[in-house]
Amino acid sequence: MSNSPLVVYTKLSPNHSGQRTHGIDRITPHCVVGQLSCERICDCFPAGRGASCNYGIGTDGRISLCVEEKNRSWCSSSNANDQRAVTIECSSDKTAPYAMTDAVYAALIDLCTDICKRNGKKKLLWFGDKDKTLSYEPKADEMIITVHRWFANKSCPGDWLYNRLGDLAAKVTSRLGGETPQPSPSGTLYRVQTGAYKNKANADLQLAKVKAAGFDTYMVKAGGLYKIQVGAYSKKENADNMAAKLKAAGFDTYITTEKGEAVSSSGTAAASLSVGDKVKLDANAPVYGGTSKFASWVYSSTLYLRELNGNRAVISTQKTGAVTGAVDKKYLKKI
Numbered sequence: 001m002s003n004s005p006l007v008v009y010t011k012l013s014p015n016h017s018g019q020r021t022h023g024i025d026r027i028t029p030h031c032v033v034g035q036l037s038c039e040r041i042c043d044c045f046p047a048g049r050g051a052s053c054n055y056g057i058g059t060d061g062r063i064s065l066c067v068e069e070k071n072r073s074w075c076s077s078s079n080a081n082d083q084r085a086v087t088i089e090c091s092s093d094k095t096a097p098y099a100m101t102d103a104v105y106a107a108l109i110d111l112c113t114d115i116c117k118r119n120g121k122k123k124l125l126w127f128g129d130k131d132k133t134l135s136y137e138p139k140a141d142e143m144i145i146t147v148h149r150w151f152a153n154k155s156c157p158g159d160w161l162y163n164r165l166g167d168l169a170a171k172v173t174s175r176l177g178g179e180t181p182q183p184s185p186s187g188t189l190y191r192v193q194t195g196a197y198k199n200k201a202n203a204d205l206q207l208a209k210v211k212a213a214g215f216d217t218y219m220v221k222a223g224g225l226y227k228i229q230v231g232a233y234s235k236k237e238n239a240d241n242m243a244a245k246l247k248a249a250g251f252d253t254y255i256t257t258e259k260g261e262a263v264s265s266s267g268t269a270a271a272s273l274s275v276g277d278k279v280k281l282d283a284n285a286p287v288y289g290g291t292s293k294f295a296s297w298v299y300s301s302t303l304y305l306r307e308l309n310g311n312r313a314v315i316s317t318q319k320t321g322a323v324t325g326a327v328d329k330k331y332l333k334k335i
C-alpha cells in the first residue's frame with residue numbers, strides 16, 4: 001500500500017494502531033479548526049496526544065502525511081471507521097461553518113482522486129445518510145465518504161464542507177471516469193420496503209428471508225413498526241428497479257421516502273459490531289471453530305469485543321489486558 005505522491009511534507013506521528021485490519025473503502029475528511037499550514041497539522045499530533053490523521057491539507061492547499069496510508073489513524077472517534085478510512089484533516093476557520101479556502105477544497109479533490117486511483121476505486125460515493133452509509137458494503141471499485149459527526153458529538157467536518165460532499169464525490173468520480181447518480185434536489189431518498197411489523201421477531205424473520213434471497217437489506221423502526229427495507233435511492237427509477245427485482249423474488253414491496261431509526265436485529269447486529277463494544281454472548285454459543293462451550297459465567301457476563309477479524313470475535317470481561325476467548329460474531333449482541 002502506497003502513500004500519495006501529492007504529499008510535500010512528511011512528519012509521521014506515533015499515534016496510530018499499526019496496519020489496518022480492513023481494506024480501504026472509505027474517506028473521512030475533517031475540519032482541523034484553524035487555518036494551519038500542512039506542517040502545522042502534523043505538529044498537532046505529538047506522542048501522547050491520542051489523535052492523528054493520515055493526511056493534512058494546509059490553507060494554501062499543500063498536503064502533508066502524518067500517518068502512513070497503510071496504518072489506522074486515530075481520527076474519527078470510531079475504530080471501525082478508521083480501520084477502513086483514509087482520514088484527512090483540512091485547514092478550516094475556527095468557527096462555524098468552518099469554511100475552507102478554495103485551495104484546500106481543490107487539494108481535497110486532487111487527494112481523494114489520487115487515493116481512489118491507487119486503491120483501485122472508480123467511484124467516490126456520498127449518501128448523506130449515516131444509517132445507509134454505515135450499513136452499505138461498497139463494491140470492489142467504490143469508495144464512500146463518511147463524516148466524524150456520525151461517530152461523535154461534533155460538527156466536524158463543519159457545514160461548509162458537509163454541504164459540498166456531494167459535489168466532492170461527483171467531481172472525484174468524474175475524474176475517475178465513472179458516472180455519478182444525480183441526487184434528487186430535495187435530498188429525498190427512496191427506500192424499498194418488503195414488510196412492516198409490530199413484532200420484532202417477525203421482522204427478524206423477514207430480514208433473514210430477504211437476505212437469504214441475496215438482497216442487501218436492513219431494519220429500521222418508524223411509527224412504532226419494524227420495517228425491512230432495501231436500498232436508499234436518490235432516483236425513484238432505481239428504487240422501482242429494485243422493487244421489480246424483489247417482486248420477482250416473491251416479495252411484496254412498497255416504496256417509501258420515510259427515514260426510520262436503524263435497528264439491529266439478530267441477523268444484522270453482527271455487521272454493526274465494532275471493537276470496544278459491550279456485548280452479551282448467546283446462551284448456546286460454542287467456542288470459535290469448535291463445539292465446546294465457554295465456562296457458564298461467560299454467558300452471564302458483560303463482555304467487551306476486543307478484536308474482530310472476519311467472523312472471529314475475541315471477547316473479554318475486561319476492556320484491556322487478558323482476553324477470555326474467541327467466538328463467531330453472530331453469537332454476540334451489542335448492549
Ligand SMILES: [Zn+2]
Pocket residue numbers: 030031075076148156157
Ligand atoms: Zn473530525
